[in-house]
Amino acid sequence: MEAVLSQFGFFFQSFGTILFNPMNIVIVLAAVTMGIIFGAMPGLTATLGVALLTTLTYGMNITTAMLALYAVYVGAVYGGSYSSILINIPGTAAAAATAIDGYQMALQGKGGKALGLTTSASAIGSIIGGLFFVALSPLITTFALQFTSYEYFLLAFFGIIISGTLQSTDLVYKGWISGFIGLWLSTIGRDGLQFYPRFTFGFPQLDGGIDVVPVLIGAFGIPQIIQVLKDRVIIGETQKFKRILPEFGELFRHIGAIARSALIGVGIGAVPGIGEDIAAWVSYGAAKNSSKHPETFGKGEPAAIISTETANNACVGGASIPLMTLGVPGSPPAAMLLGALMLHGVQPGPLIQTDHPGFIVNITAIIIISTLAMWVVGILFAKQVVKILRIPQPLFMPVIAVLSVIGSYALGQNIFNLYLMVIVGIVAYFLTEMKYPIAPLVIGVILGPMADTNLRRALMVSKGSLMPMFTRPVSLLLILVIVLTVVSQTKWYRAMWAGIRLRLSSKKDQG
Amino acid sequence: MIENEKLRRADFVTSIILVLFGLFILSQALQMPMKDTYGGVTNVWYVSPALMPMIVSVVILGIAILLLVNSVRTGGARYFFESASRYKFGVSDAGFRFLATLLAIVSFVYVYIPRVDFFLDIILFLLYFVSVFYLDDMVLLKKISVFYLIGTIVMLAIAVFGLDTSLKKLFSYTVDILVLLFIVGLWAFERVSVGTDPVLRRKVRITLILSIAVPLALCPIFKYGLLVPLPYEGGILKLMDLIRYSVFGR
Numbered sequence: 235m236e237a238v239l240s241q242f243g244f245f246f247q248s249f250g251t252i253l254f255n256p257m258n259i260v261i262v263l264a265a266v267t268m269g270i271i272f273g274a275m276p277g278l279t280a281t282l283g284v285a286l287l288t289t290l291t292y293g294m295n296i297t298t299a300m301l302a303l304y305a306v307y308v309g310a311v312y313g314g315s316y317s318s319i320l321i322n323i324p325g326t327a328a329a330a331a332t333a334i335d336g337y338q339m340a341l342q343g344k345g346g347k348a349l350g351l352t353t354s355a356s357a358i359g360s361i362i363g364g365l366f367f368v369a370l371s372p373l374i375t376t377f378a379l380q381f382t383s384y385e386y387f388l389l390a391f392f393g394i395i396i397s398g399t400l401q402s403t404d405l406v407y408k409g410w411i412s413g414f415i416g417l418w419l420s421t422i423g424r425d426g427l428q429f430y431p432r433f434t435f436g437f438p439q440l441d442g443g444i445d446v447v448p449v450l451i452g453a454f455g456i457p458q459i460i461q462v463l464k465d466r467v468i469i470g471e472t473q474k475f476k477r478i479l480p481e482f483g484e485l486f487r488h489i490g491a492i493a494r495s496a497l498i499g500v501g502i503g504a505v506p507g508i509g510e511d512i513a514a515w516v517s518y519g520a521a522k523n524s525s526k527h528p529e530t531f532g533k534g535e536p537a538a539i540i541s542t543e544t545a546n547n548a549c550v551g552g553a554s555i556p557l558m559t560l561g562v563p564g565s566p567p568a569a570m571l572l573g574a575l576m577l578h579g580v581q582p583g584p585l586i587q588t589d590h591p592g593f594i595v596n597i598t599a600i601i602i603i604s605t606l607a608m609w610v611v612g613i614l615f616a617k618q619v620v621k622i623l624r625i626p627q628p629l630f631m632p633v634i635a636v637l638s639v640i641g642s643y644a645l646g647q648n649i650f651n652l653y654l655m656v657i658v659g660i661v662a663y664f665l666t667e668m669k670y671p672i673a674p675l676v677i678g679v680i681l682g683p684m685a686d687t688n689l690r691r692a693l694m695v696s697k698g699s700l701m702p703m704f705t706r707p708v709s710l711l712l713i714l715v716i717v718l719t720v721v722s723q724t725k726w727y728r729a730m731w732a733g734i735r736l737r738l739s740s741k742k743d744q745g
Numbered sequence: 746m747i748e749n750e751k752l753r754r755a756d757f758v759t760s761i762i763l764v765l766f767g768l769f770i771l772s773q774a775l776q777m778p779m780k781d782t783y784g785g786v787t788n789v790w791y792v793s794p795a796l797m798p799m800i801v802s803v804v805i806l807g808i809a810i811l812l813l814v815n816s817v818r819t820g821g822a823r824y825f826f827e828s829a830s831r832y833k834f835g836v837s838d839a840g841f842r843f844l845a846t847l848l849a850i851v852s853f854v855y856v857y858i859p860r861v862d863f864f865l866d867i868i869l870f871l872l873y874f875v876s877v878f879y880l881d882d883m884v885l886l887k888k889i890s891v892f893y894l895i896g897t898i899v900m901l902a903i904a905v906f907g908l909d910t911s912l913k914k915l916f917s918y919t920v921d922i923l924v925l926l927f928i929v930g931l932w933a934f935e936r937v938s939v940g941t942d943p944v945l946r947r948k949v950r951i952t953l954i955l956s957i958a959v960p961l962a963l964c965p966i967f968k969y970g971l972l973v974p975l976p977y978e979g980g981i982l983k984l985m986d987l988i989r990y991s992v993f994g995r
Contacts, residue, residue: 293971404752407808418770418801425794432794433773463878464843628878632871633959644973652854668755686797693791
């Protein structure tokens, strides 16, 4: 009890320390606005927003840097709902489910109400996500302290496989290929144990391996720029809306949906490598299935947009759980946060509580402050932010290209990173066109060194025996989950399940 | 259905590329130390740097073969050979837009950034990239792209033949001056190309303002605010330094 109270005390202390610095308030408001713009603009993503801002945070202290980056993340996940509701084009993949009912509400003249609901629902989702983050992280770090190299290798492998499985929109193989291409990219450079140069092709610039930031900016920025300009994405006239109110009454009527969606968001966010978009769709499905009037979904049902927006914003806290406790990003923007943390000398993982006491509580305070800033900007300045949507894409996208270039260059101050960024970007564009998801590739790049080093370290300890992987409970569990994930994608597995369901239903009918 | 046909056709080609890629990784991994000594460390297979690349190559090869089999079964190979026999050379409007985007980004990063003042790089990049899409006219896109491509080839030739080094010996900022002239030429070409259409003329004006405003804001933020040296600091950035030190004294 005393420990909990002292944690609460530390939380309010962090909260106060951050808020009493006027510069922090300016930064959080600016960053959240930037995030909303990135979320609202079709073609720009939360990951790209976090990646570009990372460059600017290099000179800041870790608290201010994380404040700015989380503000962009929270703002961008929420901002996607603007274009979903007002022009029926989701600003981000996470807001695609919001467009179904949000745009219908706007057509019915309830655009202001829809935005008010998504603003407050997003804020509630983020806060619940933050609370789960602070509550679960200490438990997971304690548990993760028992992990050895076997578990870390399997965890990294699991992250790549699950991300590939769930992010694929065409064949599941494509997600796995994407993840393993990322894993290959991570092997470029001198290996961590023997410093042997792998795939460096004689380029000394590749000796240190490839930097994550240019790969991320290339993979998420360049394909979007090419796609938007090639396909002549023209943003239509935005639907008119009047005042935006917090809509607390309506939210209270859907308290059950909010609780369920927040849990879905946190749960899906905590699974390595998958993020807000899947959480929103799962939450939409759950809301429709549990509704007494499912026929109203798709026709402007407030419960639908409340569910999707609560879930996708709850993912922020959820994705931070594996990020901070295991060093495994829970979503693509969290992958960029991992890069930013490392730049600032913070190594996330089970030792984070020991190395940086109070860091998790500090991050919770940051998530909640970012959420409050998002809510304030959303309620007060939505009309002004929406004006940004009127800027023609051909004016906006080239400027984003310049920012991507300068962002990739600034961290390492190495022109070679720019060459790398363009190559990765063009390859990522073609992969995207052929429905290969890009998030698993990035997860592969991030988790690759963890998988490589820990596998070899584990085998070194066991003198080449793989048996300890099967005798340790957690690693055995991870192996089973990986095998099940892969097997569940096969035809015979689905046929088997269909057969079981058929038998069960026929028995029920007989009964 | 057409989308699915295209995807399976693409799967057929990419699966072959991925098989080759998997074989390439495997061939490289086989050259890495497996049992011999490297850097004073005697290797055994399980600590070899080849271990992870081998796993990756085997997985990629396996999945690529599955993808190939699937694409053949679902008609991907047939669609590919049918479309190859019907193929006629030609670039669609979307194809031209794709090439224009690629030209802008590739020339900016590989040709201009390593050897021309970064401030001028951004102006040239935006002046070309914004105008071809903002003017929203395929004829203008092609005309301006050809003009820009010729200028870029000249710039590339100067670099390839080492003329830039000789020119810089004559006067440090000769290449910057050449690019500045190219910028002026490109802008004049755009003005002439749009004729007297007031809407297009306004768009050219907006493009020029944006092209100058962006580096004017970004370069000082990164150079003086974040203390990040810019990729290539030529005449304009040196002039900016001079102004800054004259005005602020440090």
